[in-house]
Amino acid sequence: MFPELSEIKKRRARLSLTQKRLAQLADVSQSMIAKIESGAIDPSYSFVKRVFEALEAFEHEENVRASDIMNLHVVSASPSEKLDEALRRMKSRNIDQMPVTEGERIVGSVSEDSVVGYLSGEGEKRDFRKLLVKDVMGDAFPTVREDAPYKLLLELLKYNKAVLILKAGKAAGIVTKADLLRVR
Numbered sequence: 001m002f003p004e005l006s007e008i009k010k011r012r013a014r015l016s017l018t019q020k021r022l023a024q025l026a027d028v029s030q031s032m033i034a035k036i037e038s039g040a041i042d043p044s045y046s047f048v049k050r051v052f053e054a055l056e057a058f059e060h061e062e063n064v065r066a067s068d069i070m071n072l073h074v075v076s077a078s079p080s081e082k083l084d085e086a087l088r089r090m091k092s093r094n095i096d097q098m099p100v101t102e103g104e105r106i107v108g109s110v111s112e113d114s115v116v117g118y119l120s121g122e123g124e125k126r127d128f129r130k131l132l133v134k135d136v137m138g139d140a141f142p143t144v145r146e147d148a149p150y151k152l153l154l155e156l157l158k159y160n161k162a163v164l165i166l167k168a169g170k171a172a173g174i175v176t177k178a179d180l181l182r183v184r
Helices: 006-014 019-026 030-038 045-059 083-092 112-120 150-159 177-183
Strands: 097-102 105-111 143-145 162-167 170-176
Touching: 006 019, 006 030, 006 045, 019 030, 019 045, 030 045, 083 097, 083 105, 083 112, 097 162, 097 170, 105 112, 143 150, 150 162, 150 170, 150 177, 170 177
Parallel strands: 143 162
Antiparallel strands: 097 105, 162 170
16 A cells, blocks of 8 residues: 655655656656646546656665766865855855866865864964954865766765766766765
8 A cells, every 4th residue: 555645745855856766767757747746637546656656766775876966066166266255155055065076177175174184283373353264174085976876875975975976077966975874
């Protein structure tokens, strides 16, 4: 016996799936998903079965890929940018780390941890307002292709703050620990 049809929308939202992506996974049309979720139709057993099977398969870690959970809005900083500007942008976007790029090239990362580490270190003391991102920049986040499996992301995030997802050699998304937890 299947759960209530109202569960489709709830589970889809919890997994951060769009109607279009769920339709692709279930091999049904996006309009069918929309009609089911709105209660506009009473779908056949076979449609409901495909949708719930797709949701269950997606929930299973083996089928989750980086492209399924990545955040498409990659916010980055430039090495020559003033640190306080980068930190304001991080705060306004509610993120605690971001890649540092020069054009298309990923050259490092900046995070709250790297700033705190710099400020608490024994190194050269400078006026905070004059610091540049490059002064506190850490190593670049690891990169993987968009078809990288969930388990690889999980392993990389044990030791890194984020993983950049590449498509055609360019940053197409980012995955953080919070993104992984949404899949669980």
